[in-house]
Amino acid sequence: MSRRLLVAFIVLAVAFMTGCYDRVDMENVAFPLTLGLDLDEKEDLIVYVIEPVFGEKIKKKSNEIAVKAQSLRQARGEFDRYSMGVFIGRQIQQILVGRRVLQHDGWFQLLDVFYRDAKNSLTPTVIAVDGPVSEFISLHSEDKPILPLFLNGMIESKSSYSETVKADLQDLHHQMFEKGITPVVSEIKYKKDVYLEGTTLLDHKGVYAASLNKDETIFLNILKKKSDIAHLSFNIPGVSAESPLVTGLLSFTVSEADTKIKTSFRDDRFRFEIKVDMPITLTERVFSYHVEKNKKDLEEIIAKQAEQKMIKLIKKIQKAKIDPIGLGLYARAYEYKSYKRVEEHWGEALSGAEIDVTVDVTITGSGPVR
Amino acid sequence: MKKYEFNEITLLQFICINLGIQVSVGALSLPQRLALKASTDGWMAIILMWAITIAASWIIIQIMKKYPDGTLPDLLSRYLGKWVGKAVALAAALYFLYYAYVVIVSTILYTKQWLLPRTPGEIIMLLFLIPAYAIASKGLRVIGRYAEVVILLSGWMLVIYMESFRDAYWLHLRPFFKEGWYPVIAALPEASLSFIGFASLFILYPFLQNKQQAFIGITVSSTLSMLVYLFTTIICFVYFSPDQIMQYNDPVVTILKVIKFRFVDRIEVLFISFYLFMFSLSWITTIYFSVFCTSWALGKQDHRGHLRILLFGAVAGTYFFMPTEQQKNQLEDLLMQIGIGFEYAFPVCLLIYLWLHERVLGRIKR
Amino acid sequence: MVNLCKGDVMRFLDKFSRRKYSSAREEGRQADQDSISTRLPQNIEQLHNLFPEAPDLIIREFTIKKTGELAALAYFKGLSDKNAINTSVLRPLQFEIGHDNQDEGFALSVGPIQSLNTWSDIEASIFSGESILFVDGRLEAYALDTRGWPQRAIGEPQTESSLRGAHQGFVETGAQNIAMIRRYISNRELKIKELKAGRRGATKISLLYPGDVAHPEVLKELEDRISQLDVDVIINTGELAELIEDNPYSPFPQFILTERPDAAASQLLQGRIVVIVDRSPSVLVAPAGFTAFFQSIDDYSTRWLISSFIRLLRFLAFFIAILLPGLYIALISFNYELIPIKLFLTIGDFRGRVPFPPFVEAIIMEITLEMMREAGVRLPAPIGQTIGIVGGIVVGEAIVQAGVINNIMVIVVAFTAIASFILPNYDMVASVRIIRFLMMIAASMFGIVGIVVGMMILIGHIISLESLGTPYGSPIAPFRLSDWKDAFVRLPLWNMKTRPISARAIQSKRQGSSRPKGDGK
Incomplete structure (x- = not known):
């Protein structure tokens, strides 16, 4: 028995002496929370990071570093030379990608380190920046939490109302590698402060294709079946404008919109029949209208407008030869053979496809007032 | 003569041990392997392989019934002589040892990849072998209890996957039989890697309390493994795009990378650490089988001497040679081939031989 | 202070004790040096020899009034009840004549009286608090049950207080502890086995078990382990637990130690064995599983x-x-x-x-x-x-x-x-x-x-x-679903119809459905 204890003790002692290879205490680590990628005037890659600063007497809550580098891993080496601890990218919250970067293909390959190193997180959201990234990095608001947290909250809440998308690295990977869909990421802009624009659409190679504003994004999300709830405002035509305050604006909430997509292949081109069921509740009406009496009319007016907006959106998509909706998935699922033939250039095939949209609106509630 | 009576295990323990051996090696990479061969039709191979596995284990049980109080070496030494028994015992010992080695090596690689990248392999090996010794040295009964606890503790891991359904594209699965039957058949061997391990019957059968339930036990455990595989595979297929899934070595883990809860981020780190329990069940049991066989062959009652030598050898061996990721894949492929031979082909041949043997000898005796 | 040992019924030695006396004399002949002598002064001298430096040993010499024999009473001050000796032993012997029909008996108002004739027996009983009566001319001494050592009042156990449970805790006297358990289980199936352990101070160890429920194998195992002990003395139950544990290197307790009679009784009813160590206020319950350490007696009353x-x-x-x-x-x-x-x-x-x-x-x-x-x-x-x-x-x-x-x-x-x-x-x-x-x-x-x-x-x-x-891990491993009713949760009492398997009870049925059905009429 005592021999066994001795053996156990030796094993423990050996393990103890040889252990701790991977231990890096938190205070010896620098954690970038936001990573920024941009190109300067000479088309050189600039990598930015924002890291939190800990300490009682330090006023500034975060620290920013910008370096020139050819890859993220190389950039990390540079960051290390500027910082107190070892750089570890496991807490990165978002990756800001400048428009100039997005205009070149191959930028997605830069993110390889996130996928290759299993210890890295795939949760950072990818955000496209309309303009230079440096504007955001150097931003210091006294009355706001630090940028990484601010952006986190912003994207989180807005994406839950379908006004943008929350595309993390995993999603981006999915959309880049899936041939039947093209990537969508959220887009921000600097308008005196951080301003959420909507979404950026990328093509198969990840190159910038188009931008969508808030309303367009909502429709895109409805078409993607990714919209739980969304707030929209339409202008109802025919309201006489007696006062500048009286407009034909009608606001409503779309909840649980249901989208059905029928796929077929005829005459050498794909046909998609999209049918959207939109149950809405009115939230605001700044003009007088007898909703109860004219319910059917109102539903029709809204449906018509929604339809037009969606068709406009689809036209935009088709023109850019991209497929953010993921119609390619439907094509593969239902017209496998035909899809396989055009798989490699699906965007082009889709631009020639015939897409019909019909919208059906039902007003399920108009609030406690008449 | 009932020499294994002292270490009897219950039906539930039997099921848990088998499940533990099966759901270990190849479980995390199964969707990728299947997708490489049969794209999103790969899940059908799981069901087919399950049926084949049930058939194979039925055959093993028919063999073991011929000598219900002995293990495979006992049975063979009775039918074919002592030396054949010993030879087969050593072969089985090598097979189980190899199985355990592949499992433990892949566990170490997973640990290094996801959790402790800088810790040397032999230290992790040493770490893993401490519980292995603590449990395997106590005999089969304690292993059975350990299996029960581990299976009980691991159930929650499947629940996490429910979260992934929110981002699922069920369209990925369609159409069925994209390229016809052939890819599904081609994916069968890949699925077999995840099912092998039921050869434990060769050793476990005499220990089972109620031997009539052996077939029920093996059916339940194989079915459970099948359901687990089917569940994880289908989730991976609907979550990842068919074009994308090939990019990930362990889609079963990668899928968890973006799941966040309010109280914990990065659930996959917890998952991998907890999955060590499942892995440990597999390697502890197979290590035990291995030393059981060698002790049997050398006529020793106490298996602990061999266990110590084996574990020491494993640590020392890892110090000199630790397989890389690619070598691990080769090891797995080899295991798959040996496994198909030992667990699917060998029992059939043996049963036919025994049947002929009985017919011929039985007539003479009568 | 209550003293259980004090005889409450007047008793006289009768023919039964005479028979015992004669058989004792036969045994006494075989033992030579160890046996006492017939002569009183010699016995007193021997007593002084045996306990050379023991100022608390009291030897009182007197004449028995009834027979006129010379006698001596020896006891330890403090271990024996002074009142009982004075009123129930010395007074009747010195001053009362008693009835004629008793030849050799004494009119004593104490409980059991035992005849002893070897010095080792005398030593054991005098240390247990009995007083020894030597009579000149007789080849035997009488052990009178006048035990009365310092005792503590029965109070609430400090370490295991409970809200709803009883507020009595075990005390340092084994006999009282047994009595407390008997109050809960007044059934003849509650069997008690007495063992002794310890060389320097024989500790009385009592095994309490439900005769028709406890597994004989478990009981035998426990008995063997205790009887094989070779120690000086067992001061506390904790020591006993450590000495008879299955795996002393484990950090986990393998027996339940409790100071609560109600908890002990409830464990007995589940088919477990309770070990009472005299002089220790906690009792040992065996066998115990891991989950048993998460149960409290209050669980059953809330x-x-x-x-x-x-x-x-x-x-x-x-x-x-x-x-x-x-x-x-x-x-x-x-x-x-x-x-x-x-x-x-x-x-x-x-x-x-x-x-x-x-x-x-x-x-x-x-x-x-x-x-x-x-x-x-x-x-x-x-x-x-x-x-x-x-x-x-x-x-x-x-x-x-x-x-x-x-x-x-x-x-x-x-x-x-x-x-x-x-x-x-x-x-x-x-x-x-x-x-x-x-x-x-x-x-x-x-x-x-x-x-x-x-x-x-x-x-x-x-x-x-x-x-x-x-197995300690039961009911988790080995998995025993029927025991889960009282492991991680406590199901309603009327669902607990069987005793836990982990206690290895040989008779597992507990009670019928005692809950009134229907409207409760």
Whole structure:
């Protein structure tokens, strides 16, 4: 028995002496929370990071570093030379990608380190920046939490109302590698402060294709079946404008919109029949209208407008030869053979496809007032 | 003569041990392997392989019934002589040892990849072998209890996957039989890697309390493994795009990378650490089988001497040679081939031989 | 003070004792040196020889009035009841004549009277508090049951107080403890086996078991282990437990030690065996499983839903108490990515001020806590309160202000302490403390992997433990679903129709459905 204890003790002692290879205490680590990628005037890659600063007497809550580098891993080496601890990218919250970067293909390959190193997180959201990234990095608001947290909250809440998308690295990977869909990421802009624009659409190679504003994004999300709830405002035509305050604006909430997509292949081109069921509740009406009496009319007016907006959106998509909706998935699922033939250039095939949209609106509630 | 009576295990323990051996090696990479061969039709191979596995284990049980109080070496030494028994015992010992080695090596690689990248392999090996010794040295009964606890503790891991359904594209699965039957058949061997391990019957059968339930036990455990595989595979297929899934070595883990809860981020780190329990069940049991066989062959009652030598050898061996990721894949492929031979082909041949043997000898005796 | 040993019924020695006396004389002839002599002065001299330096030995010589024989009474001051000796022994012998029809008997108002004729017997009984009556001319001495050693009043057990349970605790007298259990189980099937252990002071050990329920194999095993003991003396039940445990190297208690008669009785009814060690206020219950240490007698008297919730809470607390500091170290030193970002920034802020690595920080706090707890146990109650103040203000407040330990660590330690306080069994709490430190070491070396491997070893250890040959891990492993009714939850009493399998009862049916059905009429 005592021999066994001795053996156990030796094993423990050996393990103890040889252990701790991977231990890096938190205070010896620098954690970038936001990573920024941009190109300067000479088309050189600039990598930015924002890291939190800990300490009682330090006023500034975060620290920013910008370096020139050819890859993220190389950039990390540079960051290390500027910082107190070892750089570890496991807490990165978002990756800001400048428009100039997005205009070149191959930028997605830069993110390889996130996928290759299993210890890295795939949760950072990818955000496209309309303009230079440096504007955001150097931003210091006294009355706001630090940028990484601010952006986190912003994207989180807005994406839950379908006004943008929350595309993390995993999603981006999915959309880049899936041939039947093209990537969508959220887009921000600097308008005196951080301003959420909507979404950026990328093509198969990840190159910038188009931008969508808030309303367009909502429709895109409805078409993607990714919209739980969304707030929209339409202008109802025919309201006489007696006062500048009286407009034909009608606001409503779309909840649980249901989208059905029928796929077929005829005459050498794909046909998609999209049918959207939109149950809405009115939230605001700044003009007088007898909703109860004219319910059917109102539903029709809204449906018509929604339809037009969606068709406009689809036209935009088709023109850019991209497929953010993921119609390619439907094509593969239902017209496998035909899809396989055009798989490699699906965007082009889709631009020639015939897409019909019909919208059906039902007003399920108009609030406690008449 | 009932020499294994002292270490009897219950039906539930039997099921848990088998499940533990099966759901270990190849479980995390199964969707990728299947997708490489049969794209999103790969899940059908799981069901087919399950049926084949049930058939194979039925055959093993028919063999073991011929000598219900002995293990495979006992049975063979009775039918074919002592030396054949010993030879087969050593072969089985090598097979189980190899199985355990592949499992433990892949566990170490997973640990290094996801959790402790800088810790040397032999230290992790040493770490893993401490519980292995603590449990395997106590005999089969304690292993059975350990299996029960581990299976009980691991159930929650499947629940996490429910979260992934929110981002699922069920369209990925369609159409069925994209390229016809052939890819599904081609994916069968890949699925077999995840099912092998039921050869434990060769050793476990005499220990089972109620031997009539052996077939029920093996059916339940194989079915459970099948359901687990089917569940994880289908989730991976609907979550990842068919074009994308090939990019990930362990889609079963990668899928968890973006799941966040309010109280914990990065659930996959917890998952991998907890999955060590499942892995440990597999390697502890197979290590035990291995030393059981060698002790049997050398006529020793106490298996602990061999266990110590084996574990020491494993640590020392890892110090000199630790397989890389690619070598691990080769090891797995080899295991798959040996496994198909030992667990699917060998029992059939043996049963036919025994049947002929009985017919011929039985007539003479009568 | 109640004295059970004091005879309450006047008794006379009758023919029965005469028979015993004659048989004793026959035995006495065989023993030579050890046997007493017929002559009183010789006996008294021998007594002085046997107990040379024992000023508390009292020898009183007198003449028996009835027969006129010379006699001597020997007893230890303090071990025997002075009143009983004076009124029930000395007075009748010296002053009463008694009835004529008794030749050799004495008119004594004490309970059992035993004839002894060897010095070793006399030694044993005089130490147990009996007084010995020597009569000149007789080859026997009489042991009179006048036991009356210092005793404590029966009170509420300090370590296991309960809200609804009885407020009587065991005391230091074995016979009283048996009586307390008998009050709960007044049934002839409650069998008692008496054993003795210890060379220097034979300790009376009583095994109580339900005769028709307890498994004979388990009983035999326990009996064997106790009878094979070779020790000086057993001072406390804890010693006995350590001596007869299956695995003394384990950190886990393998027997339940309790001071509560109601708890002991309830365990008896489940088919377990209760061991009462004379002179020790706690009794030992065997065999015990791991889950038994999470049960408290209050569970059965509170509503089942609530007590089930509390039970689950205890198991949760067990894991928190074991793992939380280890997890803290693992998260801070290895796997920061698991911490949600907002909490992460908070922790980072606090950690930035602290000079020590997390492991050292945790060790400092845990050791401080353990010391405070130990100090609180030993200190008398009025001073003990200051410990709370010192702990609360100095450690909680100042240490953080000074930047030695960070806030989160203080929270972790406090949480761990609270978690370990709700475990009802002191022995289990003690083992939890040890395991916690091991987990902290494992976590500081290998992070989460260390904790998982630690858990593997822990689980492997628990399931391989046995208590009197019954598996310790039951009902989890070996899995026994029917025992789950009273393990992690407590189902309604009318659902517990069978005794737990882990107690290995040979008769497992408990009671019928005793709940009135229908409208309750």
